[in-house]
Structure formats: structure tokens, C-alpha cells
Amino acid sequence: MNKYNDYAKKMNCLYAELPEYLTWHKDSKEWEPRKKQEVIGRIFNCHPSDGEKFYLKLLLMHIRKPTSFKDLRTIKGKYFDTFREAAQYLGLMETDSTAEMCIEEAATYLMPAALRQLFATILVYCSPKNPKQLWLKFENFLSQDFEHKKTLNQYAIKHKVLDIIAYHLDSMGKKLQDFFFVDDDIVTRTHDNLFKEIQTERDIIIPTEDLLAIKQLNEEQKVAYDQILHHVNNNIPNAFFIDGPGGTGKTFLYRALLATIYSAGHIALATATSGVAASLLPGGRTSHSRFKIPIGENNSKPCSISKQSALAQLIKSTKLIIWDEATMAKRDIIEKFDEMLRDIMSSNIIFGGKIIVFGGDFRQTLHVILKGTKDDIIDSSIVMSPLWQHLHKLKLKQNMRASLDPHFSSYLLKIGDGIEYTNDKDEIQIPPQANVPFIDDNTTLNTLIDMVFPNINDENLDFSLFVNRAILTTRNDFVHEINDVLINRFPGEETTYFSCDENTYTCTIPDQEELFHSLTPQGLPPHKLTLKLNAPIILLRNINPNEGLCNGTRLLCKGFTPNIIYAEISVGVHAKKTVFTPRITLEAPHDNFSSIPFKRKQFPIRLCYAMTINKAQDQTLDFLGVYLKKLVFSHGQLYVALSRARSIEQLKVLIRPSTPLIQSTDYTKNVVYQEILKATDTH
Incomplete structure (x- = not known):
């Protein structure tokens, strides 16, 4: 069909897609275009035990418009004698080598x-x-x-x-x-060397700008800086919480503290709940990886650090521990951290007598509880922990970016506090200069894309200008939709990688490979990963936090081979560092997304022209688009989305009406849990 039929050539179909467009007529013994498009066609199924027939089908499911068996066995100009070898080269199955x-x-x-x-x-x-x-x-x-x-x-x-x-x-x-x-x-x-960890911390390079930051602190930052250093220099146990909205310079303060302690020859540990926040601090690590905090199903277990281990010795030698974005951590994680420090330090003093600086913004998104209710989320917040009343609170209110756009900063703060004016439907208005009027799905989305990524199809454009631009949206399926549109527009030759998916269900069931290929659960890369040189990508797993390879790290594609992606870290203290990324095996989350558990071997990345709002937390972008195809649904999402921009001129918001009857496209929902904000003041 693909060789001789003009209609088939035009449709550029995969084997599984062909029955959607063509139908077989028994009388004429010919294929003809199908008149009804919405159909489910039957395709031949086979098992891996069928040998070459199985690998033939595997290739047919992934190679578009093959014209012969030889064509199927020719991958990127390289000819293979068997379908199995071709499938292996394409990455569709595991190999021993x-x-x-x-x-x-x-x-x-x-x-x-x-x-x-x-x-x-x-x-x-x-x-x-x-x-x-x-x-x-x-x-x-x-x-x-x-x-x-x-x-x-x-x-x-x-x-x-x-x-x-x-x-x-x-x-x-x-x-x-x-x-x-x-x-x-x-x-x-x-x-x-038992103290190799200590030497590693002593080898951290202090950026010159961090040393200069000490003299650039504003009045509020200086008060916090002096109080914390007073306790550090005099070995006075205390735990602090730096509370402030985005733009008040929490990270700036942390870096000044770290620079002071490092330059004095002491040790400080910089951690954060999220990988992105950790990558902004010299020597930063995620709190889970630094303190061996169990995640997932094992989060009920204590931190697994032996009192005789090198890490325990490092903690004992540490003058200061910083934990950024603590508002995103569940209270039981902070409580386990407290228990671990008391055990290592052999002390009943809170946090073992160590000087701790927590930080965060309760206006931003909180921790995620799968299928959790509002009450579940509030109850598991750090402000509901008995430890909260023992933390010395230091508030930062002065916006370091206020001189650029004070009205925008005030607007964001009102959204974060849930006090911005609302209409009779309890919706807030997006400023006219940021609003993109909705026309229809395709037209308006393309308008937003052109605003955020102008002239993206120009081969002579400096693509480094797009490194710090993104479109944020509420759901992963919308993210995939936008990324697919943009990678098609992006100039250059496509390189496509397919995952190898395998059922992990213990019972004997029919082969479900095609089903798995169609799924992209949260946290997993897509089955079909299409990339181009200089395309922006985001890491989906903590691979090597010490080297900046954290969940949320953004990179640029610099080279491709069948089994390796060569990339460059684009932001943070590890910017410009080059890394190799291999395929790794990832398990689908244990939830109701799929009725059958499976694992996927694929590069742990995806495109990041677009990201979910939650994924973008802790990042500041040069130009930002917000696509609200569906309304925000959790505390702080709208505040996080809008506050990733530095000014109103760098922000464009597209709101899709929830029903055809709604004409206004500049009003949207804002979800704020006032119980959380009140608890920060009353405890």
C-alpha cells in the first residue's frame, strides 16, 4: 500500500493507524479510503515467542510508511539482516550489550x-x-x-x-x-578516608558574587543574616524559618550565609526539597538525597544514617544546615529529620542542637498528596507540626524586584494572600497587558506560542535566547500537546527514541505492549521521544545531585547517538556543564492511572518548552506564557505561575473559557488555603 497507493503515501500511516483511513473490500480485493473516520480497526497480534514475526510487527508499529521488508530493516541508513537486529538498534527492546x-x-x-x-x-x-x-x-x-x-x-x-x-x-x-x-x-x-565527605564540602567553590552579596543585603536580610551568624559563631543551638514571598531574596540570603561560613573554613550543608531549588545553591543537594530520607511507599521509615558513617561525621562537623522550600515537605519528613539529628548528636534538644535554617513561601504550592483532600494537605503541613512553635520566624517582605515593577509585585502578593478583588463568580482578573484574548483553541494557542517563542523556526536565530522561556500549564497532557507543536516548529533534523516497555504484573496476562506505549504516567518520559539539536529538555529523576543532575534540571541537547544523549546544563550553579544521559528503567507510579503496572526503559527526560506549574516552582524565567486550558486546582498554583515572571511585560496569560457560554477570557479561579496562611501567624 505504501509503495503503490497515493492515498496511503499521503496519510503517512503506521501499521496500527492504517485501518482508521482505509478499508478492505472483499469483492474488489482492494483497499479504499474509509468514509467514517472514527473507527477502531483490527491489527495482527503476536507474542515474543513468535520470533521474527514479533519483531516485524514491532517495527511496523514504529516506522511510518515502510515500502518493503528491506526498508523496515534499514534504520538511519544502516541495513540489518534480521528484524530483531533492526528493533534492537532502534531501542525497542533490551539487549545484553x-x-x-x-x-x-x-x-x-x-x-x-x-x-x-x-x-x-x-x-x-x-x-x-x-x-x-x-x-x-x-x-x-x-x-x-x-x-x-x-x-x-x-x-x-x-x-x-x-x-x-x-x-x-x-x-x-x-x-x-x-x-x-x-x-x-x-x-x-x-x-x-572516612572524612571524604567533609573534604568534598570544603572543596566547594565560593562564587565571587556570593562574597559580594554580603555587603548588598537589604535591611531585612541583614537582620536575619546577623541573627543566624550570631548563633553560628557562638555555637548557640536554634532553628530558624525564613518566610517571604518570591522576589524577597531568600536564595540571595542563603548564598551570603554559605559564602561567609565557607570562607571562614567551616562547613555548611545546603539542601532543598526540590532539585531545582537545590541547584541554585553552591553544593546544593535535595534534602532526601542528602539525609537519606525515604520517599514513596517507604516514607514511614526513619532516615537511614548510621552514627558511625561518614555522613554522620559530616553532620556533626557542620556549622549550619539550610533547607530551602521546606513548605513543600510534609511535616512527618521534617519530624524524621529532627529524630535523625537527635540520634546522631545524642541530644534531646530540638534538631539535636544543630543550627538549622528552613525557608519557603506558604503562598506557593505545597506538598502533593495523591488523592488527598484539602484537610489532608493542611494537616500534613509543617505549620501543623509541634516543631513549628519552636522555630524562630524571620520574615522578608521587601521585594528586591520592586523597583522594576512595584504594581506587579503588589498584585502578585494579593493573589498569593488570596485578597485580590474577585467578581461575583469568585474569580480574579488578569491585567489587560498580560491577557491573550481567546478566539479558538488552535489560533489562540499559536498566538501564545509566537509571543513566548518568536521566530522559533528561524535557523539563524540564537537559540540560547529560548533557554529561559517557557509556557506553564496545569496538566501533563497539555504540556505534551504544546511540546509536540513546538518541536515540530523548531528547525533541524529530528532524532526519535522509543522506549522499551515491560509488564511487571505477576499474573499471566496477554501482552500489553501497545497499551503501555500509549501511556505517559506522571514522572515518566514519553514512549516516543522526539528531539532536535539545541532543544530544551528537563530531567525527570534525581540522577546525580552532586553534579547538578536533579529532578527538574533543565538542559540543552548537544548531540545524539543511539544509546546516549549528550547535553549541557542550562541553569543554576552547574550551568554549561556537559553530561551524558543513558536510558534507565523507570517504573510507572503505583496509582490508578493504569490498571496494569509496567516499567519503561527510556531517557529520563522530556522537552520543556512547556512545563506544569508545579514543575516550574523555584524558577524565574525571562519570558513566560501561562496556558490555563483548565483552571488551577490547588493552593498557590496561580501565584506560582504568574510569579515566575520578573515583570508584567514578560508575562502572557491565555485563559480558555470553561464553557461556550462564558464570553470573558480575562478572569480565572485562584485557590488559596487561608488556614495555612493563618497558621503561619498564629502558631
């Missing part, structure tokens, strides 16, 4: 430092069958930069490389000895 191919492809870039990080990532997330064989084959590539310096002998180089790999593994919660690819005596020597 995937880890080896990853490192081979990455080695061609001649970047040993990034290669060592990749090697550690593959050990942790790809579970290679023979780590020792992998090490022996690529040891020379992993140590090329040390070989060229010729200042170390081979034995010293080997230990140096292993020590760096051990550091990466440790930041991902693993140890070198977990993988059995080097002799025990080498492992022991590599880990002789």
Missing part, C-alpha cells in the same frame, strides 16, 4: 570527566551484567585526561579514577564495593 554500547558512543566525544560520571550512572541505573568486563574494556578511556598529564604512574591513575567513580556512586547512594569489579584491597584503599 546496551551498557557497553553507551560507553562506546560516549567515548567518541573524548570527555573523560563526563565519561566517569556516565560509568557510575550506568552501574547504578542500568544494572550491567558484568561490571568488571565493562571496567576492563573502558579503563583507558576513563583515565585519558590523567594519562596525558604524565604526572602520575599507572597505579596512582587507577586509584584516582576509582576514587572519582566512588564519589559519583556515593552521591547516588551506592558504594564501589557493591559492584565487585575491582579487588577488595583497592576498594579498601579508595575508601580509607
Whole structure:
């Protein structure tokens, strides 16, 4: 059909899509265009035990408009003798040599430092069958930069490389000895220094601007800075909470504190609930990874830190611990943190007598509770914890951006506090200069896209200008819709990666691969991932927090091979750092999104021209579009969405009417839990 039928050529169909557009006539023995378009057509199904027939079908489900069997076996100009080999090359199935191919492809870039990080990532997330064989084959590539310096002998180089790999593994919660690819005596020597974690913190580079920030603090920041340092310098136990809306310089204050403590030769630990917030602080780590706080189903367990461990020694030596975005953490997580510190410090004083600085903005989105009610969310907030009354509150109110746009700052604050004027439907009005009038779905969305990403199809455009621009929306399916539109407009050749999906259900059931391919649960990358050079992407997992690879880290695509994506971190303290990202296996969340649990092996990224509002929290953008196809539905969402912009001139908001009868498109809902805001003042 694809070879001879003009209609089939025009439709550019996959095998599964063909019955939607064509129908078989038994009498004439010919295919003809279908008159009714909304149909479900039957396709041939087969099992992996069917051998080449199964792999043939696998290719037909992913390659558009093939014209022959030879065409199906030719992938990116490379011909394969079997359908199985072609499917493997396309990434549609697992292979025993995937880890080896990853490192081979990455080695061609001649970047040993990034290669060592990749090697550690593959050990942790790809579970290679023979780590020792992998090490022996690529040891020379992993140590090329040390070989060229010729200042170390081979034995010293080997230990140096292993020590760096051990550091990466440790930041991902693993140890070198977990993988059995080097002799025990080498492992022991590599880990002789119990205080390696302490040295790592001492090696953190203090940016010059952070040292200068100490003299640039405003009056409110200076009061907080002096009080906290007084306790640090005099070893007086206390726990503080820095409360302030976006733009009041909480991160600016944290960085000034860290710079002061680091420059005095002391140790401070910078953490945050979210990976994005952590990436804005020197040496920043997510609180969960730094303090071994269990997540998911295991969040009822205590923090797993031995009192004899290097991390425990590091905590004991720490002068100050900063925990940003604590408002996004559940109260039981903070309470477990308190228990852990009391245990390590052998003290019954709150937080073990350590000096802690929590920070956040209760106007922003709070922690997520799956299917949780408003009461559930409020009850699990830190303000409802007995610890809250023991925290010394320091409020920041002076907006550091107020001189640029004081009216916009005041407007945002009223939205965050839930006191902005509302109409008779309890809706607030979007300022006229930011509002994009709604016409119809396609026309108005394209208008918004053109405003946020002007001339995006121009090949001569400086694409770095788009790094800090995005469209925010309320749901993941809307995010995928916008990203698909923008990657098609973006100039350049497409590179497409398909995931390998596998059923994890214990009972014997029919093959569900096509079903899994059609799903994109929250937190998982899409089955079909289409990318182009210089396209912006966002990381969906905490891979290596020490190196800036956190959930929410934004990157730019710089190169593609079948098993590796070469990218550059685009924001934060690790900006411009180059990294290799392999496919890893991710499990679909255990909820009612899918009736059958499954796991997906895919690159843990997705495009980020568009993001959900919750994902964008902690980020400030150069130009911002907000697409409210559906209304906001949780506390602080609208405030977070609008406050990602620096000024009203950098903000465009598109509101889709909830019903055809509604004519006004500049009013929308604002959800604020007043109980939370009142609790911050009354406790």
C-alpha cells in the first residue's frame, strides 16, 4: 500500500493507524479510503515467542510508511539482516550489550570527566551484567585526561579514577564495593578516608558574587543574616524559618550565609526539597538525597544514617544546615529529620542542637498528596507540626524586584494572600497587558506560542535566547500537546527514541505492549521521544545531585547517538556543564492511572518548552506564557505561575473559557488555603 497507493503515501500511516483511513473490500480485493473516520480497526497480534514475526510487527508499529521488508530493516541508513537486529538498534527492546554500547558512543566525544560520571550512572541505573568486563574494556578511556598529564604512574591513575567513580556512586547512594569489579584491597584503599565527605564540602567553590552579596543585603536580610551568624559563631543551638514571598531574596540570603561560613573554613550543608531549588545553591543537594530520607511507599521509615558513617561525621562537623522550600515537605519528613539529628548528636534538644535554617513561601504550592483532600494537605503541613512553635520566624517582605515593577509585585502578593478583588463568580482578573484574548483553541494557542517563542523556526536565530522561556500549564497532557507543536516548529533534523516497555504484573496476562506505549504516567518520559539539536529538555529523576543532575534540571541537547544523549546544563550553579544521559528503567507510579503496572526503559527526560506549574516552582524565567486550558486546582498554583515572571511585560496569560457560554477570557479561579496562611501567624 505504501509503495503503490497515493492515498496511503499521503496519510503517512503506521501499521496500527492504517485501518482508521482505509478499508478492505472483499469483492474488489482492494483497499479504499474509509468514509467514517472514527473507527477502531483490527491489527495482527503476536507474542515474543513468535520470533521474527514479533519483531516485524514491532517495527511496523514504529516506522511510518515502510515500502518493503528491506526498508523496515534499514534504520538511519544502516541495513540489518534480521528484524530483531533492526528493533534492537532502534531501542525497542533490551539487549545484553546496551551498557557497553553507551560507553562506546560516549567515548567518541573524548570527555573523560563526563565519561566517569556516565560509568557510575550506568552501574547504578542500568544494572550491567558484568561490571568488571565493562571496567576492563573502558579503563583507558576513563583515565585519558590523567594519562596525558604524565604526572602520575599507572597505579596512582587507577586509584584516582576509582576514587572519582566512588564519589559519583556515593552521591547516588551506592558504594564501589557493591559492584565487585575491582579487588577488595583497592576498594579498601579508595575508601580509607572516612572524612571524604567533609573534604568534598570544603572543596566547594565560593562564587565571587556570593562574597559580594554580603555587603548588598537589604535591611531585612541583614537582620536575619546577623541573627543566624550570631548563633553560628557562638555555637548557640536554634532553628530558624525564613518566610517571604518570591522576589524577597531568600536564595540571595542563603548564598551570603554559605559564602561567609565557607570562607571562614567551616562547613555548611545546603539542601532543598526540590532539585531545582537545590541547584541554585553552591553544593546544593535535595534534602532526601542528602539525609537519606525515604520517599514513596517507604516514607514511614526513619532516615537511614548510621552514627558511625561518614555522613554522620559530616553532620556533626557542620556549622549550619539550610533547607530551602521546606513548605513543600510534609511535616512527618521534617519530624524524621529532627529524630535523625537527635540520634546522631545524642541530644534531646530540638534538631539535636544543630543550627538549622528552613525557608519557603506558604503562598506557593505545597506538598502533593495523591488523592488527598484539602484537610489532608493542611494537616500534613509543617505549620501543623509541634516543631513549628519552636522555630524562630524571620520574615522578608521587601521585594528586591520592586523597583522594576512595584504594581506587579503588589498584585502578585494579593493573589498569593488570596485578597485580590474577585467578581461575583469568585474569580480574579488578569491585567489587560498580560491577557491573550481567546478566539479558538488552535489560533489562540499559536498566538501564545509566537509571543513566548518568536521566530522559533528561524535557523539563524540564537537559540540560547529560548533557554529561559517557557509556557506553564496545569496538566501533563497539555504540556505534551504544546511540546509536540513546538518541536515540530523548531528547525533541524529530528532524532526519535522509543522506549522499551515491560509488564511487571505477576499474573499471566496477554501482552500489553501497545497499551503501555500509549501511556505517559506522571514522572515518566514519553514512549516516543522526539528531539532536535539545541532543544530544551528537563530531567525527570534525581540522577546525580552532586553534579547538578536533579529532578527538574533543565538542559540543552548537544548531540545524539543511539544509546546516549549528550547535553549541557542550562541553569543554576552547574550551568554549561556537559553530561551524558543513558536510558534507565523507570517504573510507572503505583496509582490508578493504569490498571496494569509496567516499567519503561527510556531517557529520563522530556522537552520543556512547556512545563506544569508545579514543575516550574523555584524558577524565574525571562519570558513566560501561562496556558490555563483548565483552571488551577490547588493552593498557590496561580501565584506560582504568574510569579515566575520578573515583570508584567514578560508575562502572557491565555485563559480558555470553561464553557461556550462564558464570553470573558480575562478572569480565572485562584485557590488559596487561608488556614495555612493563618497558621503561619498564629502558631
